[in-house]
Amino acid sequence: MPELPEVEVLVRHLRPLLERKKIRDVIVFRPKVIRPISIRVLKRTLIGARFVGVSRRGKYLLFHLESVGKARPFLLLGHLGMTGRMYLLPATAPLPKHTSVALNLDQQNFVFEDTRFFGRLTLDLTIVEGLGPEPLSEDFTIEYLQQHLHRSAQPIKVKLLEQRLVAGVGNIYASEALFRAGISPRLAARRLRPDQIERLREAIRDVLEEAIACGSTVPLNYAGTGQRDGLFYFGRATGTPNYYTERLLVYDREGHPCPNCGSFIKRVVQASRSTYFCPKCQRASAEREPKRRRTSA
């Protein structure tokens, strides 16, 4: 369940549930997810510590912990990968099959379940250092975007997935934002006009904010046995009440009519990821960079 809005909603959900809880034990089922930290160090650091807060940076969760005798709180970093989920279970409940790590908190277990094991839960914070600005913060300015796009020949869609350009945009919201901004995903980043950059910035912020708002108002079952987990962005409502309808306008909607003009949504592959867009609303005069001419002779 992983892009910025899903992580943000999860963070808000977990914060009151974890605050003040004390870690009694740490059980690591997949040592890879805690790398480069060893099981021994992780246990020694976490056991006895208490949650004092939960925050987010890009797609990363930051668990603020405090151990007795230590003045300064420290951070535990989580990342959901593609399939990660985090939730509390009664200590008596069996741990699910794909549990990566479980933190025992007395009566409950805080479970990190991750089918594909691409996620992380570690004390190593170096990954966060390379992240670009938070798209919903004041740092994410038009000037910043302009500065970082104007020399790149990469298609803008591919560029938006770079976490050091802007933190938290993933494959789904990249397509959604470009659709809203009316910009072709194949347009070279350096070919965006100033007005397009401005619209793109707004579109990114709007898409993410709306998704957070939607996810925050929808009842979610993070413990996953029900059909609803944190994946509130998948909006095909099947008989359910209308909470989830039409969250996404283009993503995974190849062949469906564009909500603006009725043209069929197209799917293309860029950097080996699917991109969805409306070929009419997101037309580009200069679709791609002209292929560089071999000057060899």
Place this chain on the structure above:
DNA sequence: CACCATGTTCCTTG
């Protein structure tokens, strides 16, 4: 069996 999947990192190629 084939192909697809919300992400990141590493390796190869140009």
Place this chain on the structure above:
DNA sequence: CCAAGGAACATGGT
């Protein structure tokens, strides 16, 4: 040396 592209990671769904 740098950028771009692809594979790998590991599992499940259709």
